[in-house]
Amino acid sequence: MTVLGWVTIVVFVLALTALALALGRYMAAVYTGGRTWLDPVLRGPERLLYRVLRVDVAQGQDWKAYAKSLIIFSLAGWLLLYLILRTQLLWDFPGLNPQHFHSAPWNVTFNTTSSFLTNTNWQYYGGETTMSYFSQMAGLTVQNFLSAGVGIVVAVALIRGIISRSGKSLGNFYQDLVRTVLYVLVPISIVVALVLVFQGSIQNFASYLTVHGITGLTQSIGMGPVASQESIKLLGTNGGGFFNVNSAHPFENPTGFTNLLEMLVVLIIPAALVFTYGRMAGNRRQGYAIYSAMMVMFLGAVVVAYIAEAHGSPAQHAAGLHTGVIPGSTGGNMEGKEQRFGIAGSALFDVVTTVTSCGAVNSSIESFTGIGGAVPFANLSASETIFGGVGTGLYSILLYVLLAVFLGGLMVGRTPEYLGKKIEAREIKLVSLGILITPLGALLATALATASRAGRASISTAATGPQGFSESFYAYLSQANNNGSAFPGYTGFIQTTAGSVGSHGVTFADLLGGFTMLFARYAPIFFALAVAGSLAGKRVSPAGLGTMRTDNPTFVVLLIGVIVLVGALTFFPALLLGPIVQGLTGHLY
Amino acid sequence: MRRDITTSIIGILALTLLLGILYPLTITGISQVAFPGNANGQQLYQQGKLVGSKIIGQAFADPAIKNGKTVLDKNGNPVTTPDPRYFQTRPSATVPADNAAGSAFSNLGPNSIATKLALAANLTAYLQLEKPYDPGLTAAKVPVDAVDTSGSGVDPDISPANAAIQAHRVAAVRKLALSEVQHLISTYTHGRGLGFSGEPGVNVLELNVALNRLGGR
Numbered sequence: 001m002t003v004l005g006w007v008t009i010v011v012f013v014l015a016l017t018a019l020a021l022a023l024g025r026y027m028a029a030v031y032t033g034g035r036t037w038l039d040p041v042l043r044g045p046e047r048l049l050y051r052v053l054r055v056d057v058a059q060g061q062d063w064k065a066y067a068k069s070l071i072i073f074s075l076a077g078w079l080l081l082y083l084i085l086r087t088q089l090l091w092d093f094p095g096l097n098p099q100h101f102h103s104a105p106w107n108v109t110f111n112t113t114s115s116f117l118t119n120t121n122w123q124y125y126g127g128e129t130t131m132s133y134f135s136q137m138a139g140l141t142v143q144n145f146l147s148a149g150v151g152i153v154v155a156v157a158l159i160r161g162i163i164s165r166s167g168k169s170l171g172n173f174y175q176d177l178v179r180t181v182l183y184v185l186v187p188i189s190i191v192v193a194l195v196l197v198f199q200g201s202i203q204n205f206a207s208y209l210t211v212h213g214i215t216g217l218t219q220s221i222g223m224g225p226v227a228s229q230e231s232i233k234l235l236g237t238n239g240g241g242f243f244n245v246n247s248a249h250p251f252e253n254p255t256g257f258t259n260l261l262e263m264l265v266v267l268i269i270p271a272a273l274v275f276t277y278g279r280m281a282g283n284r285r286q287g288y289a290i291y292s293a294m295m296v297m298f299l300g301a302v303v304v305a306y307i308a309e310a311h312g313s314p315a316q317h318a319a320g321l322h323t324g325v326i327p328g329s330t331g332g333n334m335e336g337k338e339q340r341f342g343i344a345g346s347a348l349f350d351v352v353t354t355v356t357s358c359g360a361v362n363s364s365i366e367s368f369t370g371i372g373g374a375v376p377f378a379n380l381s382a383s384e385t386i387f388g389g390v391g392t393g394l395y396s397i398l399l400y401v402l403l404a405v406f407l408g409g410l411m412v413g414r415t416p417e418y419l420g421k422k423i424e425a426r427e428i429k430l431v432s433l434g435i436l437i438t439p440l441g442a443l444l445a446t447a448l449a450t451a452s453r454a455g456r457a458s459i460s461t462a463a464t465g466p467q468g469f470s471e472s473f474y475a476y477l478s479q480a481n482n483n484g485s486a487f488p489g490y491t492g493f494i495q496t497t498a499g500s501v502g503s504h505g506v507t508f509a510d511l512l513g514g515f516t517m518l519f520a521r522y523a524p525i526f527f528a529l530a531v532a533g534s535l536a537g538k539r540v541s542p543a544g545l546g547t548m549r550t551d552n553p554t555f556v557v558l559l560i561g562v563i564v565l566v567g568a569l570t571f572f573p574a575l576l577l578g579p580i581v582q583g584l585t586g587h588l589y
Numbered sequence: 590m591r592r593d594i595t596t597s598i599i600g601i602l603a604l605t606l607l608l609g610i611l612y613p614l615t616i617t618g619i620s621q622v623a624f625p626g627n628a629n630g631q632q633l634y635q636q637g638k639l640v641g642s643k644i645i646g647q648a649f650a651d652p653a654i655k656n657g658k659t660v661l662d663k664n665g666n667p668v669t670t671p672d673p674r675y676f677q678t679r680p681s682a683t684v685p686a687d688n689a690a691g692s693a694f695s696n697l698g699p700n701s702i703a704t705k706l707a708l709a710a711n712l713t714a715y716l717q718l719e720k721p722y723d724p725g726l727t728a729a730k731v732p733v734d735a736v737d738t739s740g741s742g743v744d745p746d747i748s749p750a751n752a753a754i755q756a757h758r759v760a761a762v763r764k765l766a767l768s769e770v771q772h773l774i775s776t777y778t779h780g781r782g783l784g785f786s787g788e789p790g791v792n793v794l795e796l797n798v799a800l801n802r803l804g805g806r
Binding site for chain 1: 598603619690692704740743752753
């Protein structure tokens with residue numbers, strides 16, 4: 001560990017909080033019809049889009065209508081993306097598919113399509129050996145924007161449900177989506193993409209470069225419109241890399257500075273939305289309380305991961321390597337990590353992308369130490385409550401807030417209330433279902449994958465003993481939480497040579513993963529919207545002496561306790577079998 | 590229902606046009622005008638010939654020749670040995686090594702015997718290459734980045750400690766003063782982002798091209 005490593009973490013947290021406060025205020029204006037400084041530029045295109053889409057923005061939707069629009073829109077997006085990916089050779093115009101890649105087979109495409117629709121971006125393919133530039137842009141980039149937008153609008157709808165005092169309207173789905181894309185996602189993406197190119201990311205439509213190195217060896221270098229996809233991949237907590245190694249690739253993440261920037265971009269919207277919530281609820285302290293709970297858990301994860309990775313792995317020590325800090329090298333577990341990021345930049349990036357549903361990686365999680373690797377597991381087990389994905393994070397933690405309020409009410413023997421609204425049996429049933437459905441999906445899928453021969457076919461040959469179980473468990477935990485990061489040894493796509501010739505999918509893993517992602521995305525959305533509908537228009541009673549406060553440190557502790565308890569009770573046995581065994585014993589398998 | 594379907598279909602097509610075509614083209618246009626060097630991959634030329642990208646690592650190795658023919662491995666890629674005249678990049682898990690059109694992690698687990706064997710082999714190879722020129726070198730002095738596989742497989746950098754060890758070999762083989770090589774290393778060492786983010790690294794391709802310019806080969 002180094003002083004500058006800790007400085008990086010502290011600066012990151014301070015910068016994030018400052019930026020999130022500013023963006024949170026801006027986003028509150030976007031969703032309450034307030035004026036923003038982008039109005040003069042964007043009002044025109046916004047109105048034009050409403051006209052083209054034939055949306056009547058004056059018409060509010062109750063939760064069922066809102067959910068129906070969301071599902072139908074998602075279905076249309078799924079079909080178009082599947083079509084684009086399966087007809088890759090048809091779009092072989094100059095600059096769009098210079099390597100003449102064929103489409104991936106149907107099962108892999110099913111997985112990929114479901115993956116990008118659900119903001120998961122799990123990838124059973126290597127970008128630079130499978131996807132044409134057209135597929136990356138018109139297919140994947142589009143869903144990077146829209147899946148992020150869908151997550152955000154659900155959070156906004158839930159906020160409206162919680163605060164609305166009359167009527168059943170949660171707003172208009174299409175209006176919320178259009179405003180999210182135009183006012184939030186596109187402007188920030190443009191700025192970030194240009195900064196990335198300024199720092200060294202590429203953005204072109206050229207064929208892959210063939211170079212003859214100075215010793216005469218030939219090297220082929222992948223090209224493409226990388227920066228435009230990279231920025232929204234991070235901003236929308238999508239995480240699907242243009243290249244196979246994602247943000248470890250120098251073209252995606254060229255410098256120590258871009259590494260810091262990319263981490264900020266990942267967390268900025270999930271963090272800001274918490275403050276947006278406080279503002280929209282008319283009580284900013286509610287936002288600060290939730291932010292504190294998230295930040296405490298986040299910092300815990302960062303500290304553990306950094307210490308563990310700086311310590312080095314048992315395999316390194318057994319091979320005779322010295323992993324301490326020496327002049328000119330910071331030591332630690334550098335297996336699968338890039339020199340320009342170092343241990344701190346890799347550990348922090350890993351935590352940032354696994355607490356959110358981003359799933360981008362700048363180093364190989366599979367090569368993290370046992371305890372360092374247990375951190376992403378724990379982050380995923382928290383079901384997106386530590387900031388979480390864009391929008392998904394806020395609606396996930398709000399469900400936990402309601403649960404904590406309910407438990408607090410039980411403890412003091414009063415009818416639980418949240419922001420003046422009674423929380424009754426109906427809401428708690430919906431909340432419980434919304435909370436438990438993701439772990440259920442993850443554990444069921446893991447059980448199927450480890451108990452069946454077809455499932456075990458995906459485990460990499462080098463992953464023996466607990467590592468093999470970790471690979472499988474992580475795969476379905478990640479897909480169920482719509483995260484998308486992986487122990488990349490686990491496979492669903494066997495590619496014999498570049499260009500998809502002769503490749504095939506492990507159908508079982510492709511289908512199980514695809515269905516897990518769809519189920520674990522849309523079921524919680526359904527329950528979150530149902531809770532919103534149930535709370536919308538409820539009578540608000542004034543706070544009395546006995547009302548439990550939800551904006552003080554006591555509640556923050558209660559909230560963290562509930563999250564840790566639910567996560568630990570559901571996932572601890574499985575965690576023991578994989579990463580914890582490796583972290584505690586130092587035994588080689 | 591019907592209204593939702595029409596809106597969704599028109600919506601997805603209109604947004605694909607906006608976000609999937611217009612947006613990337615705009616970024617490409619601005620990038621190609623404002624930062625053409627970066628946008629096209631920081632191509633590096635030596636004596637007018639394209640030799641690589643500044644930020645993509647490559648293998649500085651010579652193909653093994655047997656009976657006048659290049660020896661190929663089972664994947665059809667040439668078998669190579671490190672060229673002692675050049676600084677060497679980090680171990681790479683791609684096939685072949687430093688493949689920038691098929692990036693890959695090693696995915697070696699922290700507690701795997703396979704990992705221990707792979708790392709021990711890398712360590713032995715490193716010592717074999719460097720120890721003859723740096724007799725005081727022991728396993729404990731080898732920095733981790735010289736043995737651990739890089740993330741991308743095309744890491745352009747090595748740690749300053751790694752470069753300092755290799756300097757002995759490069760100086761001896763090229764018959765240059767050690768101080769001259771050390772000076773070049775410091776020229777091609779980049780600092781941390783904003784002074785604190787990440788770690789310093791020595792850009793191996795730029796360093797090797799600069800060595801060739803210096804002569805002494």
